[in-house]
Structure formats: structure tokens, C-alpha cells
Amino acid sequence: MPMFNVWENEQIPYREQADKLFNLPAWQLRSAQDQQIIPFLGAGVSISRRSFPANPPVPEELPTVEAIDKVGQEFGLESKKAKNLLRIAVFLAISLERAEKDAQDLNDDQLLEFLLKEQYPPSGGELARLFANLSTYTAFKQVVENLKAILPNGLVDATDREQIEMLKLLAKITRIADPPDPLTSITSYYENKSGRGSLWTNLRLIISGKKEVTPTHKLLAATAKQYLSQPDIWDDFLILTTNYDCLMEDALDQARVDYVVLTTRKSDQKVLVRFADTVKDAALFGQRNSGIYYANNLSLKKPNKSMVVIYKLHGCLNPGLSDKDDGVVISDNDYVEYISQLNSAQGRIPPNVNNLMQGKPFLFLGYSLSDWNVRSVFETLRRKRGEDFDDQDYSVMSYIGEYERLFFQRNNVTILKTDLNSFTDGIRSVLELLKKNNPERWSKLVDDILLVMQ
Numbered sequence: 001m002p003m004f005n006v007w008e009n010e011q012i013p014y015r016e017q018a019d020k021l022f023n024l025p026a027w028q029l030r031s032a033q034d035q036q037i038i039p040f041l042g043a044g045v046s047i048s049r050r051s052f053p054a055n056p057p058v059p060e061e062l063p064t065v066e067a068i069d070k071v072g073q074e075f076g077l078e079s080k081k082a083k084n085l086l087r088i089a090v091f092l093a094i095s096l097e098r099a100e101k102d103a104q105d106l107n108d109d110q111l112l113e114f115l116l117k118e119q120y121p122p123s124g125g126e127l128a129r130l131f132a133n134l135s136t137y138t139a140f141k142q143v144v145e146n147l148k149a150i151l152p153n154g155l156v157d158a159t160d161r162e163q164i165e166m167l168k169l170l171a172k173i174t175r176i177a178d179p180p181d182p183l184t185s186i187t188s189y190y191e192n193k194s195g196r197g198s199l200w201t202n203l204r205l206i207i208s209g210k211k212e213v214t215p216t217h218k219l220l221a222a223t224a225k226q227y228l229s230q231p232d233i234w235d236d237f238l239i240l241t242t243n244y245d246c247l248m249e250d251a252l253d254q255a256r257v258d259y260v261v262l263t264t265r266k267s268d269q270k271v272l273v274r275f276a277d278t279v280k281d282a283a284l285f286g287q288r289n290s291g292i293y294y295a296n297n298l299s300l301k302k303p304n305k306s307m308v309v310i311y312k313l314h315g316c317l318n319p320g321l322s323d324k325d326d327g328v329v330i331s332d333n334d335y336v337e338y339i340s341q342l343n344s345a346q347g348r349i350p351p352n353v354n355n356l357m358q359g360k361p362f363l364f365l366g367y368s369l370s371d372w373n374v375r376s377v378f379e380t381l382r383r384k385r386g387e388d389f390d391d392q393d394y395s396v397m398s399y400i401g402e403y404e405r406l407f408f409q410r411n412n413v414t415i416l417k418t419d420l421n422s423f424t425d426g427i428r429s430v431l432e433l434l435k436k437n438n439p440e441r442w443s444k445l446v447d448d449i450l451l452v453m454q
Contacts, residue, residue: 005414005415006400006414006415006417007414007415007416007417008416008417008418009418012416012417012418012423012426014426014427014429014430015430017363017394017416017423017426017427018427018430018431019036020036020037020361020363021036021037021219021223021363021427022222022223022226022227022431022445022449023035023036023226023227023230024434026230027230027445033230034235034360035227035235035237035238035356035360036360037360037361037362037363037394038238038239038240038356038357038360038361038362038363039220039223039239039240039362039363039365040240040241040362040363040364040365040367041216041220041239041240041241041242041243041248041365041366042241042242042243042364042365042366042367042368042374043121043123043124043242043243043366044365044366044367044368044420045214045216045217045243045247045365045366045420046120046121046210046214046217046243046245046247046366047120047121047122047123047366048214048215048216048366048419048420048421049120049212049214049215049421050118050120050123052123058095059091059094059095059098062091062094063090065087068086068087068090069083069086069087071086072086092170092173092174095173096166096169096170096173099169099172099173100169111126111129111130111133112130112133112134112206115130115206116205116206119210119211119212120210120212120214121206121207121210121243121244121245121247122206122207124183125183127183127187127203128181128182128183128186128187130202130206131183131186131187131189131190131199131202132181132186134190134194134202135186135189135190135193135194137181137186137189137190137193138164138168139177139181140163140164140167140168141160141164143167144160144163144164144167147163183330184330184331184332184334184335185331185332187199187330187331188331188332188333191331191333196323196326197323199328199330199331200323200326200328201323203244203317203328203330204317204319204321207244207245207317208245208246208317208318208319209319210245210247211247211250212247213247213250213251213254214247214420214421215420215421215424215425215453216365216366216420216421216423216424217247217248217250217251218251218254218255218424218452218453218454219424219427219453220239220248220251221248221251221252221254221255221257221452222255222448222449222450222452222453223237224237224239224252224255224257224259224308225255225256225257225448225452226445226448226449228257228258228306228307228308229448233306234306235306235356236306236307236308236309236352236356237306237307237308237309238308238309238311238353238356238357239308239309239310239311240311240313240353240362240381241310241311241312241313242312242313242314242329242374242377243312243314244312244314244315244316244317244328245317246316246317246318246319248310249261249276249310249318252276252308253276253277253278254452255452256278257276257307257308258275258276258278258279258303258305258307258308259275259276259279259307259308259309259310260273260274260275260276260279260300260302260307260308260309260310261273261274261275261310261312261316261318262298262300262309262310262311262312262350262353263312263315263316263325263327264295264315264327264348265291265324265325265326265327266315266326266327266328266334267324267326269294269295269341269348270291270292270293270294271289271290271291271293271294271295271298271350272290272291272316272321272325272327273285273286273289273290273291273298273300274286274290274316274318274320275302276307279302279303279307280303281303285301285302285303288301289301289302294347295347295348295349295350296347296350296351297351298350298351298352299351299352300350300352309352309353309356311349311350311353312327313329313338313348313377314327314328314329314330314338315327315328315329335376338377339376339377339380342377342380343380349381349384354384357381357384357385358385359385359389359391360385360391361391361392361393361394362378362381362393362394363393363394363395363396364393364394364395364396364397364413365395365396365420365423366396366420367395367397368397368399368401368404375407378411379411382411390412392412392413392414393411393412393413393414394413394414394415394416395408395413395414395415395416396415396416396418396419396420396423397415397416397417398417398418398419400415400417424453428450428453431446431449431450432446432450434446435447
């Protein structure tokens with residue numbers, strides 16, 4: 001059985017993570033060293049500074065349990081399960097009425113405007129609600145039909161639409177079935193109904209303009225900058241991400257770190273290549289690379305120096321792209337096609353990315369890995385690192401579900417149980433302690449890192 005660890009609070013080895021991220025042993029020995037761990041960014045990184053509504057408060061005035069049970073007795077409810085169900089139903093009904101009066105949640109008509117104004121990208125749940133609204137899709141329609149088959153005629157004096165709205169509000173209160181279906185299923189429905197172009201346009205509309213980088217982005221920008229500042233370094237620094245936004249690029253721009261972004265176009269499976277504006281002759285190098293080669297035969301032509309390679313597995317919504325450059329992986333159909341292409345002759349991973357991955361562990365940031373699609377991609381990439389790979393992968397996450405627990409146990413992934421902002425603070429504390437204990441050796445390096453992380 002593979003080893004499985006969950007480290008939290010004071011157990012989290014921040015010094016070990018700092019060593020891996022910043023190659024601290026290399027700096028101590030004054031010798032160059034390859035990248036030690038590969039950051040793998042999920043959506044949680046881009047929304048890690050957002051605040052989300054808390055659970056609704058408990059209503060102040062509630063009927064007593066005795067009063068509820070007395071009502072149940074009048075209907076002949078004797079079993080413990082029936083009594084408990086009635087107690088729950090009454091409490092939820094009271095909570096529903098209060099939420100309807102005092103709800104802070106946005107209604108569907110306000111959601112698009114809110115997501116446009118929000119400084120950070122949307123969460124997966126918000127995207128699911130948005131596209132469900134835009135396509136008038138809801139699984140609650142089937143729930144209402146099922147209720148009709150159970151409830152006597154005339155018992156519920158509400159229209160189907162009113163019942164759907166009631167179920168939506170109940171889902172928000174309980175955090176159950178909110179949204180009622182996965183984002184992949186809802187976007188598949190929307191794409192079939194409204195077309196791929198409409199799906200891509202709406203995604204870009206609410207994602208491409210976001211510019212507020214998070215502490216995690218800044219941490220990785222500092223990591224990359226320090227790696228590339230090592231003497232005699234020739235290998236590139238690899239960052240993997242399934243995010244559509246350009247916040248990682250923005251953080252690198254702020255840190256003045258050169259990079260190249262690789263994505264795959266859906267229409268012909270050729271690789272799009274975009275260099276940072278700071279790269280000399282960026283446009284010329286882009287012309288020599290972009291949209292010409294399939295992933296398996298891309299020989300990246302770039303300046304003769306190391307830089308950051310950002311491989312966007314699920315596409316990019318850079319403002320400079322058009323729907324002809326669509327490489328977004330978001331729907332069920334996209335994921336099935338993507339996973340099949342990973343193992344096809346043309347492949348999906350460029351050789352230079354595959355080479356940089358070999359023998360190196362991943363640091364997952366901002367993932368739950370509860371979805372089958374993300375787990376499938378991870379397992380495929382893990383195999384591509386070599387059959388004999390036995391190093392330790394890590395995942396920073398504040399909540400561990402049963403799916404994650406079993407998946408990580410099977411794949412020998414250590415969980416660092418904390419939120420991303422606390423993880424970044426933990427790394428910062430390690431660096432500050434190094435500087436405090438040995439200022440002659442560490443002051444310059446630590447100051448350079450913390451300057452980027454500000």
C-alpha cells in the first residue's frame with residue numbers, strides 16, 4: 001500500500017517546501033540545481049483571496065421539539081425517522097422564509113453583472129449557476145416532476161417555476177446540490193443549445209479581464225525568478241495549470257520574469273505559443289512557433305536562455321485570443337476528447353514540457369481533485385513522468401473529502417492541510433527565520449524573494 005500522509009498545523013514541513021521551491025540547498029552550496037518541484041495550479045489559486053458568503057445564520061425563534069412532535073402525533077407519525085424528518089423540514093421551512101426575506105445571495109439576473117465586476121475570476125459553482133441560467137437549464141425540473149408523482153393533487157399550491165425557485169433557495173441554504181449539476185454537464189448542455197462560440201465568448205467575457213494576482217501567484221513568481229537567477233542554469237522552469245485566466249502571467253510580468261505560454265487549439269490540435277512582451281523579439285518567436293506544430297513535434301524555438309514555461313492544459317482566455325484559438329476544456333465532451341488525445345499519436349503534451357516533468361514531483365495548489373476529469377488528467381501525467389517514478393507529490397488543501405482521501409492514498413500524495421494564503425505565509429516565515437538566524441548568508445536572497453512576494 002502506498003504511503004499516505006496528512007500534515008496540518010505545526011506538522012506542515014514549511015522548511016522542506018521552501019527548500020524545494022527555492023532550491024535553498026543549491027544556494028547554500030553555491031551550485032546550480034534543477035527545478036525540484038513543479039507547481040500545478042488549479043482554480044482555487046485564482047480565487048484564494050475572495051470571500052464567500054457564510055452559511056445562513058440560525059433563525060432566532062424556533063418552535064420547540066415538543067411542539068413539532070405534537071404536530072407529528074396528530075398525523076400519526078410514530079417512527080423515529082419520520083419524527084426527525086419533520087423536525088428538519090420545519091427548521092428548513094423557517095430558514096427558507098428568513099432567507100427569502102433577508103437573502104444576501106445574488107439572484108440569477110444579477111449573477112452575470114456581479115461576475116463581470118468581481119476583481120477575481122469566478123468559482124466553478126458560479127460558472128455552473130451562470131450557464132445554467134443562460135441556458136434555462138436546471139435539474140430541479142426533474143425533481144419537481146418526481147414530486148408530482150409522489151404528492152397528492154392540490155397539496156402544493158405553487159407553479160413549477162415557484163417550486164424550482166424554492167428548491168434553488170433550499171440548495172443554497174443546505175449547500176446540497178448547489179449547483180444541482182457539475183459544471184462539465186451544464187456547459188455541455190449550454191454548448192449543445194447555444195453553440196461553442198457563445199460558450200467561449202461568455203467565458204472570456206468574465207475571465208479575461210481579471211488582473212488581481214494572489215499571494216500564491218506572487219510566491220510562484222518569486223520561486224521562478226530565484227531559480228532563473230542561479231548561475232549556469234539552462235533548463236526552463238515549468239508551471240502547469242488548468243486555469244483559463246492569465247494571473248500567473250501577470251505575476252511574472254510584475255516580477256519581470258520572461259515566460260512562454262503553451263496551449264493547444266481545439267480546431268486542429270496545434271500548439272499556440274505566446275511569449276511575454278518582455279522577451280526580445282517576442283512577436284518573431286511567436287510567428288516561428290505558434291499554430292504550426294502538433295504537440296508531439298513542437299521543437300520550441302526561443303531565445304538562448306532559460307525562462308518560465310507555462311503549460312495550460314485546459315486552454316487560455318487571454319484577451320488577445322479569438323474564438324478561432326479556442327482550446328478551453330470545460331465540458332464533458334471536452335474532457336473525454338482531451339483525455340483521449342493525451343494518449344494519441346499526436347499527443348497533447350509538447351516534448352519540452354514532458355522532458356521538464358521527468359522524475360519531478362508535483363505541488364498541487366488550488367485543487368480538490370474530487371472530479372473524475374481532474375483525477376484522470378493527473379493519473380495520465382503521473383504515468384508520463386516514467387514508470388519508475390516514486391517521489392512524493394504534495395497537495396495544499398484546506399478540506400479533504402473521501403474521494404480525495406482514497407485517491408491520494410492510492411497515488412502516494414501527501415496532503416498539506418491548510419489554505420493557500422496560510423501556506424504562503426508559512427513559506428514566508430521560514431525565509432524570514434533564515435535571514436534572522438544567518439543574515440550574512442541569507443539576507444540578499446531572502447530580501448529579493450520577499451520583494452516579489454509583497
